[in-house]
Amino acid sequence: MNYSRQREEVLSQLQMHHDHPTADxxxxxxxxxxxxxxxxxxxxxxxLLSEQGTIQKIGFVSGADHFDPNALPHYHxxxxxCGRVIDVPMEVAEHLNEQAQRxxxxxxxxxxxxxxxxxxxxxxxxxxx
Amino acid sequence: MNYSRQREEVLSQLQMHHDHPTADxxxxxxxxxxxxxxxxxxxxxxxLLSEQGTIQKIGFVSGADHFDPNALPHYHxxxxxCGRVIDVPMEVAEHLNEQAQRxxxxxxxxxxxxxxxxxxxxxxxxxxx
DNA sequence: TTATGTGCAAATCATTTGCAAGATC
DNA sequence: GATCTTGCAAATGATTTGCACATAA
Numbered sequence: 001m002n003y004s005r006q007r008e009e010v011l012s013q014l015q016m017h018h019d020h021p022t023a024d025x026x027x028x029x030x031x032x033x034x035x036x037x038x039x040x041x042x043x044x045x046x047x048l049l050s051e052q053g054t055i056q057k058i059g060f061v062s063g064a065d066h067f068d069p070n071a072l073p074h075y076h077x078x079x080x081x082c083g084r085v086i087d088v089p090m091e092v093a094e095h096l097n098e099q100a101q102r103x104x105x106x107x108x109x110x111x112x113x114x115x116x117x118x119x120x121x122x123x124x125x126x127x128x129x
Numbered sequence: 130m131n132y133s134r135q136r137e138e139v140l141s142q143l144q145m146h147h148d149h150p151t152a153d154x155x156x157x158x159x160x161x162x163x164x165x166x167x168x169x170x171x172x173x174x175x176x177l178l179s180e181q182g183t184i185q186k187i188g189f190v191s192g193a194d195h196f197d198p199n200a201l202p203h204y205h206x207x208x209x210x211c212g213r214v215i216d217v218p219m220e221v222a223e224h225l226n227e228q229a230q231r232x233x234x235x236x237x238x239x240x241x242x243x244x245x246x247x248x249x250x251x252x253x254x255x256x257x258x
Numbered sequence: 259t260t261a262t263g264t265g266c267a268a269a270t271c272a273t274t275t276g277c278a279a280g281a282t283c
Numbered sequence: 284g285a286t287c288t289t290g291c292a293a294a295t296g297a298t299t300t301g302c303a304c305a306t307a308a
Contacts (some may be wrong), residue, residue, distance in 0.1 A: 045263095063297085096242070104246070107247045108206065111243060112189070209262080
């Protein structure tokens with residue numbers, strides 16, 4: 001893989017996020033500085049970077065894929081009201097794989113754990129309902 | 130919600146599956162018996178049935194949504210080779226929500242646990258590689 | 259100077275929607 | 284007969300792809 005300025009910009013823009021943005025969010029942000037960058041390039045590079053294992057593609061939220069600059073295994077929380085995806089820094093429970101393995105005739109290799117609920121801002125809104 | 134023959138067919142076709150098919154699989158199967166049913170009707174009814182809580186929409190697999198005739202909370206296994214989605218009948222670990230709650234300032238209400246690996250057929254294929 | 263990456267537009271895939279005609283209550 | 288549902292085709296949203304031009308090694 002050759003160097004490209006656009007790929008570097010996509011990666012560093014993603015790394016600035018504490019939340020986990022979608023491709024079009026990254027695109028809109030990059031476009032402010034570089035009005036020539038194309039959405040296809042953003043998609044291409046997010047894909048390359050996640051295939052390469054530098055970042056992580058989050059496909060479990062409905063709608064567009066989100067991207068996480070942290071590729072190490074960890075859990076997530078999704079706000080069911082605003083769609084925001086944030087990290088849950090609790091310990092990864094490896095033993096769950098062995099538990100599941102008892103029920104599966106194939107080979108269980110990993111798991112994904114996603115919590116759902118309302119984020120701080122959105123649960124505030126709901127208090128008044 | 131009024132009765133409709135198409136909705137009943139969609140539901141009973143889904144209930145025949147032990148795996149968790151996508152809308153186009155249900156559509157193709159129904160079309161063999163009823164060449165007039167339309168894909169939009171299948172999508173509409175799968176949506177209605179899942180909003181109503183009769184079935185469950187599975188959105189965490191990349192690509193098209195899958196549907197599960199069992200709407201009760203339970204875990205799933207996804208084969209990373211063929212994309213098949215099957216049930217994991219292990220006990221639901223409610224305590225995970227409380228663990229995650231310690232790290233989240235909003236309100237954790239539920240979780241989704243998805244195991245990944247290779248199903249029996251696909252791990253067989255890989256033995257010979 | 260050859261392989262790789264980009265920008266644009268068109269293509270693709272999954273899903274939804276507008277609307278006229280058909281089914282249900 | 285008023286309302287809900289269908290079938291079809293067109294619209295939408297997310298993502299990918301073909302291709303001529305630009306850039307990196």
